[in-house]
Amino acid sequence: MNIKANxxxxxxxxxxxxxxxxxxxxLQIRDIIRHEALYDxxxxxxxxxxxxxxxxxxxxxxxxxxxxxxxSLVEEGLLVRERGRGTFLKTNQAEHWVGQLMGFTETIEExxxxxxxRIIGKGMTNKLSEQVKTSLNLRAAWELKRLRLAxxxxxxxxxxxxxPEIGLELETRDLTSIAMYKVLEEELAIPLKEAKQMIxxxxxxxxxxxxxxxxxxxxxxxxxxxxYSHQLQxxxxxxxxxxxxxxxxxxxxxxxxxxxGG
Numbered sequence: 001m002n003i004k005a006n007x008x009x010x011x012x013x014x015x016x017x018x019x020x021x022x023x024x025x026x027l028q029i030r031d032i033i034r035h036e037a038l039y040d041x042x043x044x045x046x047x048x049x050x051x052x053x054x055x056x057x058x059x060x061x062x063x064x065x066x067x068x069x070x071x072s073l074v075e076e077g078l079l080v081r082e083r084g085r086g087t088f089l090k091t092n093q094a095e096h097w098v099g100q101l102m103g104f105t106e107t108i109e110e111x112x113x114x115x116x117x118r119i120i121g122k123g124m125t126n127k128l129s130e131q132v133k134t135s136l137n138l139r140a141a142w143e144l145k146r147l148r149l150a151x152x153x154x155x156x157x158x159x160x161x162x163x164p165e166i167g168l169e170l171e172t173r174d175l176t177s178i179a180m181y182k183v184l185e186e187e188l189a190i191p192l193k194e195a196k197q198m199i200x201x202x203x204x205x206x207x208x209x210x211x212x213x214x215x216x217x218x219x220x221x222x223x224x225x226x227x228y229s230h231q232l233q234x235x236x237x238x239x240x241x242x243x244x245x246x247x248x249x250x251x252x253x254x255x256x257x258x259x260x261g262g
Contacts, residue, residue, distance in 0.1 A: 015130055017059055025061055029069035034078060035131065035224075037089055038198055047089040049079065076201050101195050101227070104158065105179040108150050116149035117176045120157070124164060132161050135226045135237045142167020144175065147211055150246060154212050158240040166190070166235060181227075184235065191230040198224040202241060212243055221247050 015036070017028045033055075036042035043049055050058075055066045070087060073079040081087050108115035126140040133139060141161040148156040160180075162170065169188055170178070184190045202222040209216040220241040227236040 026065045026068040029059055030072045033069060034073060043089050049087040078200060103181040104148050113150040117146040119175055120145040120147055132237050136234050138163060155246040156240055156242040157208060157211060160236055160238045162236055190235060193228050193230045195225050195227040208241055219244060
């Protein structure tokens with residue numbers, strides 16, 4: 001790397017919306033569809049999405065609500081509508097990118113900036129989305145939300161959740177300058193193995209725009225990541241938005257086999 005709705009599991013194991021959440025239903029459905037389209041086999045082998053009728057029946061909402069959720073994902077560039085055929089992932093399957101697992105502090109330092117942070121919120125909470133609960137296999141977690149800085153300039157907002165035993169250790173550190181992954185590995189003896197990360201685009205909310213110094217509705221880079229220890233235990237669930245003028249991903253691609261002329 002260079003310089004989302006509360007849900008409830010039902011008996012079928014599928015994520016469902018929470019009508020009592022303060023998050024609008026179409027945004028909850030948007031986040032569920034985004035995650036399942038990329039990770040949980042929501043689309044078929046051709047990349048086609050379920051029909052609106054199927055989604056209406058699943059979530060128990062109006063056609064307008066489902067259409068608003070799908071339209072948000074079309075505007076993000078994740079989905080594309082094809083007249084007479086249906087709605088598809090922009091590509092038939094998500095590309096698998098391989099890269100180095102680095103935290104914000106390591107990334108910013110490597111780019112030649114001075115990293116920093118302002119704490120927005122921290123502490124134990126049991127008000128977790130089902131996505132966080134499922135990813136960490138927990139009902140309560142220690143959360144940390146920070147405005148991330150490069151040379152003192154706000155460029156990202158990170159919202160992370162950790163198992164309580166890790167969070168209580170982190171609570172004693174300086175969270176404005178901590179190199180999170182180095183602390184996990186070198187001080188807490190939790191060697192990290194890998195992470196699963198989804199990259200997308202979102203439009204800045206008014207609050208995000210105010211914090212990052214951009215206009216409401218401007219495009220931001222969105223990251224959703226689950227980090228695993230060497231024992232493949234999930235140790236962090238992270239969502240973040242970044243200013244795209246500071247962050248970009250460079251991916252090296254290669255052919256599996258050369259063109260054989262027929």
